[in-house]
Amino acid sequence: MIVIEHLSKWYGKNEVVKDFSLDIAEGESVALWGPNGAGKTTVVRAMLGLVAYQGRIEIGGLDAATHGKSTRRAMGYVPQELSFYDEMTVYDLLDYSAALRDIPTDRVDEVCELVELTDHAGKRVRELSGGLKQRLGIAIALFPDPPILLLDEPTSNLDAKSRDAAIGLLQGLRAEGRTLVVTSHHVEEMAMLVDRVVAMEEGAIKVICDPSDLAEELGLRAWLHLILPNGSDVEALRVLHKQGFSAKLNSRGLLVEVSAQGKGEAVAALQRAGVVIEDLEVWR
Amino acid sequence: MTAAQIETVTERLQPSLVGVIAGKEIRDAVASKWFWMWTVAFAGLAAFMAAAALPGSQVAGFGSFGRTAASLVALSQIIIPLMGLTLGAYSIAGQRESGALRFLLSHPISRSEAFIGTYLGLAVALGATVFGGFGVAGVITVAQGGGADASSFVRIALLSWLLAISMLGFGMLISTFTRRGNAALGVSIFVWLVFAFLGDLGVMATSVATKLPMWGLLVSAVLNPVEAFRLASLTAFSGSLDVLGPAGRYAVDTFGDQLGWILFTVATVWAVIPTLAAWARFSSGGDV
Numbered sequence: 001m002i003v004i005e006h007l008s009k010w011y012g013k014n015e016v017v018k019d020f021s022l023d024i025a026e027g028e029s030v031a032l033w034g035p036n037g038a039g040k041t042t043v044v045r046a047m048l049g050l051v052a053y054q055g056r057i058e059i060g061g062l063d064a065a066t067h068g069k070s071t072r073r074a075m076g077y078v079p080q081e082l083s084f085y086d087e088m089t090v091y092d093l094l095d096y097s098a099a100l101r102d103i104p105t106d107r108v109d110e111v112c113e114l115v116e117l118t119d120h121a122g123k124r125v126r127e128l129s130g131g132l133k134q135r136l137g138i139a140i141a142l143f144p145d146p147p148i149l150l151l152d153e154p155t156s157n158l159d160a161k162s163r164d165a166a167i168g169l170l171q172g173l174r175a176e177g178r179t180l181v182v183t184s185h186h187v188e189e190m191a192m193l194v195d196r197v198v199a200m201e202e203g204a205i206k207v208i209c210d211p212s213d214l215a216e217e218l219g220l221r222a223w224l225h226l227i228l229p230n231g232s233d234v235e236a237l238r239v240l241h242k243q244g245f246s247a248k249l250n251s252r253g254l255l256v257e258v259s260a261q262g263k264g265e266a267v268a269a270l271q272r273a274g275v276v277i278e279d280l281e282v283w284r
Numbered sequence: 285m286t287a288a289q290i291e292t293v294t295e296r297l298q299p300s301l302v303g304v305i306a307g308k309e310i311r312d313a314v315a316s317k318w319f320w321m322w323t324v325a326f327a328g329l330a331a332f333m334a335a336a337a338l339p340g341s342q343v344a345g346f347g348s349f350g351r352t353a354a355s356l357v358a359l360s361q362i363i364i365p366l367m368g369l370t371l372g373a374y375s376i377a378g379q380r381e382s383g384a385l386r387f388l389l390s391h392p393i394s395r396s397e398a399f400i401g402t403y404l405g406l407a408v409a410l411g412a413t414v415f416g417g418f419g420v421a422g423v424i425t426v427a428q429g430g431g432a433d434a435s436s437f438v439r440i441a442l443l444s445w446l447l448a449i450s451m452l453g454f455g456m457l458i459s460t461f462t463r464r465g466n467a468a469l470g471v472s473i474f475v476w477l478v479f480a481f482l483g484d485l486g487v488m489a490t491s492v493a494t495k496l497p498m499w500g501l502l503v504s505a506v507l508n509p510v511e512a513f514r515l516a517s518l519t520a521f522s523g524s525l526d527v528l529g530p531a532g533r534y535a536v537d538t539f540g541d542q543l544g545w546i547l548f549t550v551a552t553v554w555a556v557i558p559t560l561a562a563w564a565r566f567s568s569g570g571d572v
Binding site (some may be wrong): 011043047049050051059060061062068070072073077079084085087090096097099102140147175 | 382383390558
């Protein structure tokens, strides 16, 4: 469905994407993962023809460089930077996007309802919160009903509830057999949304793996923040150090460094030693 | 929808898409305070100049209509380039800076459709300002019994619009080179100063310093699009180019009745060249 061969992109003397090659099958869901500046967004923009590039990108058998209108027609896009025409109303913006895609206007109402934007349809885009803008971006990407969705950090501006709703929506789209290309910082999110993760670093592919293996492959670490009853933190620290964990006290509890797959081990060690855990958070 | 259903669409220019984009530009212009500021300022100044031309008097060889027309040409050569340049300069650079251009070009449209739609929309908006201003001046002139030569008046209005879209083309050319809206505006104001004031002084200085021949002076004058517009407009209502001195008389003697058409063609070329250059630059596929 999507074939990227030897994609390179230079900004001045800085090569931001280096010899990037990837095949994505029809109906497959792939995440581009990496820190800021890894080149994920540039790859997505190259697929849309928004940046000049070296190499070849094929979408549905068509060269994106020479068949840009056809390939863009097959793709819905949620940008990372949610920049639209700020003075337009939500409805007018969707209506304009529909006209540019030659889509009937009644689909605008349908999509507004799907992403719960109906109550905000009369607002100007500049009046929307980050979360509402994100929903607008998803609405714009969805309403041409495209076989491919490019989602550049699709949940980055959403609160927990909206994020769950968006993930549910995207899981539904994945189940329908659409091809998804998602960029995200969230490992857990990717596990719910994609079949493969392409980890990028400094513009190059570092590893391609199953999302459940990503943390292990990359040696990702996390911190467990444990809230313990008064007086038990010193005992907890002793138990954890004895088990080989790196742990330290902070003002509100105990911080334990764990591997991405080893969070349960620290908790189990404390429970075996009879230490009560009142609450815990995972920090990355 | 699956891969088998990916439909190919024509990669050729689709007038319907150009129309959608042009329509949005026109709606944006009508909703913009800048558009109304320019329109009211131009119409107000045109009205003032038409009213100030005393009916029946003869000054500098022009009748009242001639003086109204001369005043409008002088007004147009200052105000219209500023309007066209700034509007054009902000068009693409402003959208690029805000990120809206990326949104637009992520749709199944070509860059040519985006450019031409934007250009046409702004050209129509400028037309509304120019013809509105000339319309107001025409009504006042006729109401004062100014004995207007309607065809000359219309020709000057058309030339003014030609100047507006020429400057729009230059503005959009600046816009394609600039990533920031305010930087594009700054460059456009500098270009306006060159066209409206410094270019004229340059030609005068060059002609004195180098003792340009008559034809050389004429050519160097029309190398400035604003000056080409002024000469074409003066020819349109007076039939002479006495303002250019001996070079003007040389032009009239050499080209006779064809002079008006020649200058109109030069003004048209000045409307086309920067627009084509801007279109080529924008459509070349650089980063958005």
